[in-house]
Amino acid sequence: MSTSGQKVVVITGASQGIGAGLVDAYRKLGHLVVATSRGIADSRDPEVVTVRGDIADPATAERVIAAGLERFGRIDTLVNNAGIFVAKPFTEYTQEDYDAVIGVNLAGFFRITQLAVEQMLRQGDGGHVVQITTSLVDHALSSVPSALASLTKGGLQSATKALAIEYADRGVRSNAVSLGIIKTPMHPESTHEALGALHPVGRMGETGDVVDAVLYLENAPFVTGEILHVDGGQSAGH
Incomplete structure (x- = not known):
């Protein structure tokens, strides 16, 4: 049971990259953590509970x-970090691509957010929900076909407000x-220079950039309905 003054955060997609960084950061902040992903390892920290599973499954x-x-x-x-990105020309998406992206990015957000908000309301002392989305929603790039990302993550941005x-x-x-x-295990080092060049600042982001943004929102009680861009200027233009 939570001890006095300790808050509890749920983080999806928590086994590596941004999700793992968020787990570490919230622990340093003093939060108890519930971490989930399909392949997450058992926790050795008594203040972190891990749950393996596909977030697309309610x-x-x-x-x-x-x-x-x-x-x-x-x-x-609740930090809705889990996500799938499939970059293909629109006409080449398969039914399997569609089902996978919709399942994680939308269905995965929907049920866990319902349950988390329901509990926050039951507690009666507020709460916070954060979605991780993409600037491609606001500023599409011809070099990165992203219709499914825009369909799903754009939906999350609207739902956020x-x-x-x-x-x-x-x-x-x-x-x-x-x-x-962002530099995560999903991007081989050989691609970093080309991917960095897609941003006006000329580099990719770091996991720490995302963590800092989420923690800012966590500690900003007058901020709600905000879409905070952490994208090296990408959403501003090229």
């Missing part, structure tokens, strides 16, 4: 929130961090 969301409540007794923040307004008077905040291309 049953995974049910197990994640249940595990957090069983171990820590409350949910204060809708949730912010729906629950503003009940203390539950909703924000998003909209990313450029």
